[in-house]
Amino acid sequence: MTSIRIPAVLGFLAVALGAFGAHTLKAILSANDTTAIWQTAVLYHLTHAIACLWTAGKTKLVTWLWIAGIIVFSGTLYLLAVTNIRWLGAITPLGGLLLIAGWAVLVAKPPRP
Numbered sequence: 001m002t003s004i005r006i007p008a009v010l011g012f013l014a015v016a017l018g019a020f021g022a023h024t025l026k027a028i029l030s031a032n033d034t035t036a037i038w039q040t041a042v043l044y045h046l047t048h049a050i051a052c053l054w055t056a057g058k059t060k061l062v063t064w065l066w067i068a069g070i071i072v073f074s075g076t077l078y079l080l081a082v083t084n085i086r087w088l089g090a091i092t093p094l095g096g097l098l099l100i101a102g103w104a105v106l107v108a109k110p111p112r113p
């Protein structure tokens with residue numbers, strides 16, 4: 001059940017953060033000129049939340065790589081967009097590597113249907 005709940009929470013948060021950025025944070029993101037950064041964070045967050053749901057219970061390594069990737073990749077972008085602290089962008093690629101690693105593991109060892 002946890003293998004479904006965690007991706008469900010991630011999906012919930014992606015949609016909520018997307019709405020929060022579009023409405024509540026609109027002025028801050030516009031002032032920082034970081035709306036596109038927020039949108040990228042939400043896109044990768046939601047995409048990988050759905051992918052985690054698809055792999056739920058099938059391949060834990062891939063799921064955990066994607067969860068860590070969401071936290072690092074999208075998390076640093078969310079923080080960068082709100083705070084405009086540009087050095088956070090140096091950490092973001094590590095999250096991207098985690099997301100890519102999850103896909104690579106999936107290619108190398110696909111789960112059984």
